[in-house]
Amino acid sequence: MPFSRLFRRRNDDAAANALYLALVEQSRQPVFYRDYGVADTLEGRYDMIILHAYMLFRRLAAGDNPALKELSQQTFDFMFTDLDQNLREMGVTDMAIGKRVTRMAEAFYGRANAYDKVLEEPGRGLQEALGRNLYQGQPADAEVEDRMAAYVRGQMDHLANLPDTQLLAGKVTFTVPEGRV
Secondary structure, X not given: OOOHHHHOOOOOHHHHHHHHHHHHHHHOOXXXXXXXXXXXXXXXXXXXXXXXHHHHHHHHHOOOOHHHHHHHHHHHHHHHHHHHHHHHHXXXXXXXXXXXXXXXXXXXXXXXHHHHHHOOOOOOHHHHHHXXXXXXXXXXXXXXXXXXXXXXXXXXHHHHOOOHHHHHOOOOOOXXXXXXX
């Protein structure tokens, strides 16, 4: 019965919430805004959340573990519930919330698709995708783009090595991004 899901508390809510909070905390690291050239604006911070969510969701979708796939959906739901709440706290009216959240979801899926297309490719495809999204089309120093792409690839490798049981318990670690050299 579809309505039974509305009234049932999911067992993994705490794990999904913990994963979401960890990815938000990582995306707020000052080094991204200070040394990686990401604008410290609402858009820049949202793009960093999208990037970290993308990496985490890609890890949760890897393999054939249905529990991880369910946890991924729950974490996604937490993310958009939190974004909705943040918009409300910023004074966005109820009438505009739906459109804004829809645009945010479209941005998430668009960026995820762009990153998926270039993540495994040689060349500067990932740097270009990051440039269009994280730097909102503004010229970024090639060295900065290269460091961000290296961070993303390293983060993906790190997440791939986390045990499923750790993720199912709501425990995720991220690597520390390099600051200025």
